[in-house]
Amino acid sequence: MKDPMDIPEQSRDPQLLEFDKWLKNNSIQAPQDFLVRVRTHLRNSPVLLDEKIDELFQQNSSLSDPQMIWKIRGQLTETQTDNAPVRPWFKWLAPLAAAATLTLAFISFQSQGPQVLPDQGMENVVTLADTPLDLDEDMTRILALAANLNGTSDFSKLESVENLSFLFE
Amino acid sequence: MEDNKKIESDPSAVLMLQLKDGDESAFDQLVERWQSPLINFFYRSLSSYEQSEDLTQMVFVRLYRAASKYERKAKFSTYLFQIARRLLINEFRRSQRKPLDSWDPSELNAVTSGQDHQKYSEIEEAFEQCLHKLPEKQRTAILLLKQQELSYQEIANVMEANESAVKTWIFRARQFLKQELKDLV
Numbered sequence: 001m002k003d004p005m006d007i008p009e010q011s012r013d014p015q016l017l018e019f020d021k022w023l024k025n026n027s028i029q030a031p032q033d034f035l036v037r038v039r040t041h042l043r044n045s046p047v048l049l050d051e052k053i054d055e056l057f058q059q060n061s062s063l064s065d066p067q068m069i070w071k072i073r074g075q076l077t078e079t080q081t082d083n084a085p086v087r088p089w090f091k092w093l094a095p096l097a098a099a100a101t102l103t104l105a106f107i108s109f110q111s112q113g114p115q116v117l118p119d120q121g122m123e124n125v126v127t128l129a130d131t132p133l134d135l136d137e138d139m140t141r142i143l144a145l146a147a148n149l150n151g152t153s154d155f156s157k158l159e160s161v162e163n164l165s166f167l168f169e
Numbered sequence: 170m171e172d173n174k175k176i177e178s179d180p181s182a183v184l185m186l187q188l189k190d191g192d193e194s195a196f197d198q199l200v201e202r203w204q205s206p207l208i209n210f211f212y213r214s215l216s217s218y219e220q221s222e223d224l225t226q227m228v229f230v231r232l233y234r235a236a237s238k239y240e241r242k243a244k245f246s247t248y249l250f251q252i253a254r255r256l257l258i259n260e261f262r263r264s265q266r267k268p269l270d271s272w273d274p275s276e277l278n279a280v281t282s283g284q285d286h287q288k289y290s291e292i293e294e295a296f297e298q299c300l301h302k303l304p305e306k307q308r309t310a311i312l313l314l315k316q317q318e319l320s321y322q323e324i325a326n327v328m329e330a331n332e333s334a335v336k337t338w339i340f341r342a343r344q345f346l347k348q349e350l351k352d353l354v
Contacts, residue, residue: 013347013350015346015347015350015351015353016343016346016347016350018292018296018350019296019299019346019350020315022292022293022296023213023296023300023311023312023315023316024315024316026205026206026209026316027209028205028208028209028212028218028221029205029208030204030205030208030222030225031222034200034204034222034225034226035197035200035201037226038200038226038229038230041226041227041229041230042229042230042233042234045230051231051234
Protein backbone atom coordinates (compact mmCIF):
# COMPACT_ATOMS: atom_id res chain seq x y z
CA MET A 1 0.00 0.00 0.00
CA LYS A 2 1.24 3.42 -0.89
CA ASP A 3 2.41 5.54 2.03
CA PRO A 4 0.34 8.76 1.98
CA MET A 5 3.35 10.63 3.36
CA ASP A 6 5.41 9.78 0.26
CA ILE A 7 4.07 12.15 -2.31
CA PRO A 8 6.15 12.08 -5.48
CA GLU A 9 4.02 14.74 -7.18
CA GLN A 10 5.27 17.24 -4.61
CA SER A 11 8.85 16.54 -5.47
CA ARG A 12 8.08 17.35 -9.10
CA ASP A 13 7.05 20.87 -8.16
CA PRO A 14 9.55 23.25 -9.77
CA GLN A 15 9.56 25.39 -6.63
CA LEU A 16 10.37 22.49 -4.37
CA LEU A 17 12.96 21.17 -6.79
CA GLU A 18 14.68 24.55 -6.75
CA PHE A 19 14.43 24.65 -2.98
CA ASP A 20 15.95 21.16 -2.66
CA LYS A 21 18.76 22.19 -4.98
CA TRP A 22 19.43 25.22 -2.79
CA LEU A 23 19.41 23.06 0.36
CA LYS A 24 21.95 20.67 -1.15
CA ASN A 25 24.26 23.45 -2.24
CA ASN A 26 26.95 23.25 0.42
CA SER A 27 28.38 26.64 -0.29
CA ILE A 28 29.96 27.23 3.12
CA GLN A 29 33.51 26.09 3.60
CA ALA A 30 35.30 25.65 6.89
CA PRO A 31 38.44 27.77 7.23
CA GLN A 32 41.75 26.28 6.06
CA ASP A 33 43.07 25.97 9.61
CA PHE A 34 39.89 24.39 10.94
CA LEU A 35 41.59 21.24 12.22
CA VAL A 36 44.16 23.34 14.10
CA ARG A 37 41.31 25.31 15.68
CA VAL A 38 39.55 22.11 16.74
CA ARG A 39 42.76 20.76 18.27
CA THR A 40 43.32 24.04 20.13
CA HIS A 41 39.72 23.98 21.34
CA LEU A 42 40.25 20.41 22.56
CA ARG A 43 43.36 21.37 24.51
CA ASN A 44 41.98 24.55 26.04
CA SER A 45 38.34 24.01 26.81
CA PRO A 46 37.24 22.14 29.90
CA VAL A 47 34.41 19.62 29.74
CA LEU A 48 31.29 21.77 29.98
CA LEU A 49 28.27 21.03 32.09
CA ASP A 50 26.17 20.85 28.90
CA GLU A 51 28.43 18.13 27.63
CA LYS A 52 28.10 16.13 30.83
CA ILE A 53 24.31 16.41 30.77
CA ASP A 54 24.09 15.25 27.15
CA GLU A 55 26.56 12.44 27.77
CA LEU A 56 24.64 11.24 30.78
CA PHE A 57 21.30 11.16 29.05
CA GLN A 58 22.73 9.65 25.88
CA GLN A 59 23.53 6.55 27.94
CA ASN A 60 19.85 5.85 28.50
CA SER A 61 17.38 6.61 25.73
CA SER A 62 14.44 6.36 28.13
CA LEU A 63 15.81 9.43 29.92
CA SER A 64 16.33 11.47 26.77
CA ASP A 65 13.07 13.39 26.88
CA PRO A 66 14.08 16.82 25.50
CA GLN A 67 11.74 18.68 27.87
CA MET A 68 13.25 16.98 30.89
CA ILE A 69 16.80 17.61 29.73
CA TRP A 70 15.92 21.23 29.07
CA LYS A 71 14.51 21.68 32.57
CA ILE A 72 17.48 20.01 34.18
CA ARG A 73 19.83 22.12 32.13
CA GLY A 74 17.87 25.22 33.06
CA GLN A 75 18.03 24.33 36.75
CA LEU A 76 21.72 23.69 36.69
CA THR A 77 22.71 26.71 34.66
CA GLU A 78 20.49 29.00 36.72
CA THR A 79 21.90 27.77 40.00
CA GLN A 80 25.39 28.16 38.55
CA THR A 81 24.88 31.76 37.50
CA ASP A 82 22.96 32.74 40.62
CA ASN A 83 26.00 32.18 42.82
CA ALA A 84 23.50 31.37 45.51
CA PRO A 85 24.96 29.42 48.42
CA VAL A 86 24.14 25.72 48.24
CA ARG A 87 21.69 24.79 50.94
CA PRO A 88 23.34 22.60 53.56
CA TRP A 89 20.81 19.78 53.11
CA PHE A 90 21.59 19.56 49.43
CA LYS A 91 25.14 18.36 50.13
CA TRP A 92 23.94 15.17 51.78
CA LEU A 93 20.70 14.87 49.87
CA ALA A 94 22.29 14.84 46.43
CA PRO A 95 24.33 11.64 46.87
CA LEU A 96 21.24 9.95 48.31
CA ALA A 97 19.21 10.99 45.30
CA ALA A 98 21.98 9.82 43.00
CA ALA A 99 22.03 6.45 44.72
CA ALA A 100 18.22 6.25 44.40
CA THR A 101 18.44 6.96 40.67
CA LEU A 102 21.11 4.36 40.13
CA THR A 103 19.06 1.82 42.06
CA LEU A 104 15.97 2.62 39.99
CA ALA A 105 17.99 2.42 36.80
CA PHE A 106 19.41 -0.94 37.87
CA ILE A 107 15.99 -2.32 38.78
CA SER A 108 14.59 -1.02 35.51
CA PHE A 109 17.47 -2.61 33.61
CA GLN A 110 16.94 -5.90 35.39
CA SER A 111 13.21 -5.98 34.76
CA GLN A 112 13.31 -4.83 31.13
CA GLY A 113 16.32 -6.72 29.91
CA PRO A 114 16.11 -10.08 28.18
CA GLN A 115 16.34 -13.22 30.30
CA VAL A 116 19.87 -14.50 30.40
CA LEU A 117 21.25 -17.88 31.17
CA PRO A 118 23.17 -18.09 34.45
CA ASP A 119 26.56 -18.35 32.76
CA GLN A 120 25.84 -15.21 30.72
CA GLY A 121 24.95 -13.21 33.78
CA MET A 122 28.49 -12.60 34.91
CA GLU A 123 29.47 -11.49 31.42
CA ASN A 124 26.78 -8.78 31.55
CA VAL A 125 27.98 -7.58 34.92
CA VAL A 126 31.49 -7.26 33.55
CA THR A 127 30.19 -5.26 30.56
CA LEU A 128 28.42 -2.84 32.86
CA ALA A 129 31.49 -2.44 35.03
CA ASP A 130 33.49 -1.34 32.00
CA THR A 131 31.68 1.98 31.87
CA PRO A 132 31.35 3.23 35.42
CA LEU A 133 29.72 6.60 35.96
CA ASP A 134 32.11 9.28 37.06
CA LEU A 135 30.16 10.89 39.89
CA ASP A 136 31.72 14.28 40.38
CA GLU A 137 29.79 17.14 41.95
CA ASP A 138 28.07 18.18 38.72
CA MET A 139 27.06 14.64 37.81
CA THR A 140 25.71 14.10 41.29
CA ARG A 141 23.51 17.17 40.90
CA ILE A 142 22.29 16.05 37.49
CA LEU A 143 21.41 12.65 38.88
CA ALA A 144 19.69 14.24 41.85
CA LEU A 145 17.47 16.22 39.52
CA ALA A 146 16.84 13.16 37.39
CA ALA A 147 15.80 11.29 40.52
CA ASN A 148 13.41 14.10 41.29
CA LEU A 149 11.86 13.81 37.85
CA ASN A 150 11.74 10.07 38.05
CA GLY A 151 9.36 10.44 40.99
CA THR A 152 6.82 12.40 39.00
CA SER A 153 4.97 11.40 35.87
CA ASP A 154 4.63 15.00 34.75
CA PHE A 155 8.01 16.51 33.99
CA SER A 156 6.58 20.00 33.78
CA LYS A 157 6.10 19.93 37.55
CA LEU A 158 9.78 20.36 38.19
CA GLU A 159 10.15 23.85 39.56
CA SER A 160 13.20 23.73 41.76
CA VAL A 161 15.71 21.44 43.37
CA GLU A 162 13.62 21.74 46.49
CA ASN A 163 11.24 19.25 44.90
CA LEU A 164 13.81 16.69 45.97
CA SER A 165 12.18 16.72 49.37
CA PHE A 166 9.69 14.19 47.95
CA LEU A 167 12.33 11.56 48.59
CA PHE A 168 11.72 11.90 52.31
CA GLU A 169 7.96 11.82 52.22
CA MET B 170 30.18 -11.50 9.65
CA GLU B 171 27.15 -9.28 9.01
CA ASP B 172 28.54 -6.71 11.45
CA ASN B 173 31.89 -6.72 9.66
CA LYS B 174 30.18 -6.03 6.34
CA LYS B 175 28.17 -3.18 7.85
CA ILE B 176 31.23 -1.58 9.38
CA GLU B 177 33.23 -1.85 6.17
CA SER B 178 30.50 0.09 4.40
CA ASP B 179 30.78 2.89 6.98
CA PRO B 180 34.40 4.09 6.82
CA SER B 181 33.78 6.87 9.36
CA ALA B 182 32.73 4.28 11.93
CA VAL B 183 36.01 2.49 11.24
CA LEU B 184 37.88 5.77 11.79
CA MET B 185 36.01 6.32 15.05
CA LEU B 186 37.02 2.87 16.27
CA GLN B 187 40.61 3.62 15.28
CA LEU B 188 40.42 6.84 17.28
CA LYS B 189 39.08 4.84 20.19
CA ASP B 190 42.20 2.69 19.90
CA GLY B 191 44.37 5.80 20.11
CA ASP B 192 44.99 6.56 16.43
CA GLU B 193 45.02 10.37 16.42
CA SER B 194 45.27 10.59 12.64
CA ALA B 195 41.81 8.97 12.42
CA PHE B 196 40.39 12.06 14.13
CA ASP B 197 42.03 14.32 11.54
CA GLN B 198 40.39 12.30 8.79
CA LEU B 199 37.01 12.51 10.50
CA VAL B 200 37.32 16.29 10.73
CA GLU B 201 38.33 16.46 7.09
CA ARG B 202 35.43 14.26 6.01
CA TRP B 203 32.65 15.84 8.07
CA GLN B 204 33.53 19.52 8.52
CA SER B 205 31.73 20.65 5.39
CA PRO B 206 28.46 18.70 5.91
CA LEU B 207 28.31 19.89 9.51
CA ILE B 208 29.07 23.55 8.93
CA ASN B 209 26.48 23.66 6.14
CA PHE B 210 23.90 21.91 8.30
CA PHE B 211 24.41 24.52 11.03
CA TYR B 212 24.53 27.36 8.54
CA ARG B 213 21.18 26.47 7.02
CA SER B 214 19.75 26.24 10.54
CA LEU B 215 21.28 29.42 11.97
CA SER B 216 22.35 31.60 9.03
CA SER B 217 25.40 32.67 10.99
CA TYR B 218 28.82 31.62 9.81
CA GLU B 219 30.51 32.23 13.15
CA GLN B 220 27.98 30.25 15.13
CA SER B 221 28.07 27.48 12.56
CA GLU B 222 31.83 27.25 12.81
CA ASP B 223 31.72 27.28 16.62
CA LEU B 224 29.10 24.54 16.75
CA THR B 225 30.98 22.45 14.20
CA GLN B 226 34.08 22.71 16.38
CA MET B 227 32.06 21.69 19.41
CA VAL B 228 30.71 18.63 17.61
CA PHE B 229 34.27 17.47 16.93
CA VAL B 230 35.35 18.21 20.50
CA ARG B 231 32.49 16.06 21.78
CA LEU B 232 33.22 13.39 19.24
CA TYR B 233 36.86 13.22 20.33
CA ARG B 234 35.96 13.07 24.00
CA ALA B 235 33.34 10.41 23.41
CA ALA B 236 35.67 8.20 21.38
CA SER B 237 36.76 6.08 24.34
CA LYS B 238 33.15 5.04 24.91
CA TYR B 239 32.15 4.73 21.24
CA GLU B 240 30.30 1.61 20.24
CA ARG B 241 28.99 1.15 16.77
CA LYS B 242 25.25 0.87 17.26
CA ALA B 243 24.13 2.84 14.22
CA LYS B 244 25.53 4.47 11.13
CA PHE B 245 28.23 7.01 12.00
CA SER B 246 26.36 9.90 10.35
CA THR B 247 23.41 9.18 12.65
CA TYR B 248 25.66 9.34 15.70
CA LEU B 249 27.33 12.54 14.49
CA PHE B 250 24.14 14.40 13.65
CA GLN B 251 22.59 13.37 16.94
CA ILE B 252 25.41 15.27 18.65
CA ALA B 253 24.98 18.15 16.20
CA ARG B 254 21.24 18.40 16.83
CA ARG B 255 21.68 18.38 20.60
CA LEU B 256 24.15 21.26 20.30
CA LEU B 257 21.82 23.11 17.95
CA ILE B 258 18.92 22.79 20.36
CA ASN B 259 21.12 23.93 23.25
CA GLU B 260 22.07 26.94 21.16
CA PHE B 261 18.41 27.76 20.42
CA ARG B 262 17.51 27.49 24.08
CA ARG B 263 20.43 29.58 25.21
CA SER B 264 19.78 32.29 22.64
CA GLN B 265 16.08 32.62 23.02
CA ARG B 266 14.87 31.08 26.26
CA LYS B 267 11.53 30.51 24.64
CA PRO B 268 9.68 27.56 23.15
CA LEU B 269 11.66 25.97 20.38
CA ASP B 270 8.89 25.91 17.82
CA SER B 271 8.52 29.66 17.82
CA TRP B 272 12.22 30.23 17.36
CA ASP B 273 13.19 32.30 14.36
CA PRO B 274 16.91 32.19 13.48
CA SER B 275 16.72 35.59 11.82
CA GLU B 276 16.15 37.20 15.22
CA LEU B 277 19.44 35.80 16.39
CA ASN B 278 21.48 37.39 13.67
CA ALA B 279 20.88 41.09 13.99
CA VAL B 280 24.67 41.38 13.92
CA THR B 281 26.27 39.00 11.48
CA SER B 282 29.77 38.46 10.23
CA GLY B 283 31.20 39.29 6.83
CA GLN B 284 30.63 35.88 5.38
CA ASP B 285 26.98 36.08 6.33
CA HIS B 286 26.56 38.96 3.94
CA GLN B 287 27.30 36.93 0.86
CA LYS B 288 25.38 38.15 -2.08
CA TYR B 289 22.16 36.25 -1.86
CA SER B 290 19.81 36.36 -4.73
CA GLU B 291 16.26 37.31 -4.01
CA ILE B 292 15.15 33.74 -4.41
CA GLU B 293 17.79 32.45 -2.01
CA GLU B 294 16.70 34.96 0.59
CA ALA B 295 13.12 33.77 0.14
CA PHE B 296 14.23 30.14 0.52
CA GLU B 297 16.08 31.01 3.69
CA GLN B 298 13.09 32.82 5.14
CA CYS B 299 10.80 29.91 4.34
CA LEU B 300 13.18 27.44 5.93
CA HIS B 301 13.40 29.55 9.08
CA LYS B 302 9.63 29.75 9.35
CA LEU B 303 9.47 26.00 9.86
CA PRO B 304 9.35 24.60 13.39
CA GLU B 305 12.68 23.12 14.48
CA LYS B 306 11.67 19.49 14.02
CA GLN B 307 10.38 20.02 10.48
CA ARG B 308 13.40 22.13 9.56
CA THR B 309 15.92 19.65 10.93
CA ALA B 310 14.12 16.68 9.38
CA ILE B 311 14.06 18.24 5.94
CA LEU B 312 17.70 19.31 6.22
CA LEU B 313 18.76 15.80 7.17
CA LEU B 314 16.72 14.33 4.32
CA LYS B 315 17.63 16.69 1.53
CA GLN B 316 20.96 18.21 2.53
CA GLN B 317 22.54 15.24 4.28
CA GLU B 318 20.65 12.58 2.33
CA LEU B 319 19.83 10.49 5.39
CA SER B 320 17.06 7.91 5.20
CA TYR B 321 13.81 8.30 7.17
CA GLN B 322 15.00 5.68 9.62
CA GLU B 323 18.35 7.43 10.10
CA ILE B 324 16.59 10.75 10.64
CA ALA B 325 14.37 9.06 13.21
CA ASN B 326 17.48 7.85 15.02
CA VAL B 327 19.08 11.29 14.95
CA MET B 328 15.93 12.97 16.20
CA GLU B 329 15.10 10.27 18.73
CA ALA B 330 11.65 9.81 17.21
CA ASN B 331 9.90 7.14 15.22
CA GLU B 332 9.87 6.93 11.45
CA SER B 333 6.23 7.87 11.05
CA ALA B 334 6.76 11.05 13.07
CA VAL B 335 9.63 11.95 10.75
CA LYS B 336 7.45 11.33 7.69
CA THR B 337 4.77 13.55 9.15
CA TRP B 338 7.25 16.39 9.85
CA ILE B 339 8.62 16.18 6.32
CA PHE B 340 5.16 15.97 4.78
CA ARG B 341 4.03 19.06 6.69
CA ALA B 342 7.23 20.92 5.91
CA ARG B 343 6.89 20.25 2.22
CA GLN B 344 3.25 21.27 2.20
CA PHE B 345 4.15 24.51 3.94
CA LEU B 346 7.06 25.14 1.60
CA LYS B 347 4.96 24.38 -1.45
CA GLN B 348 2.44 26.96 -0.31
CA GLU B 349 5.05 29.57 0.57
CA LEU B 350 7.09 29.11 -2.59
CA LYS B 351 4.30 28.88 -5.14
CA ASP B 352 4.66 32.47 -6.36
CA LEU B 353 8.40 32.63 -6.18
CA VAL B 354 9.97 30.52 -8.88
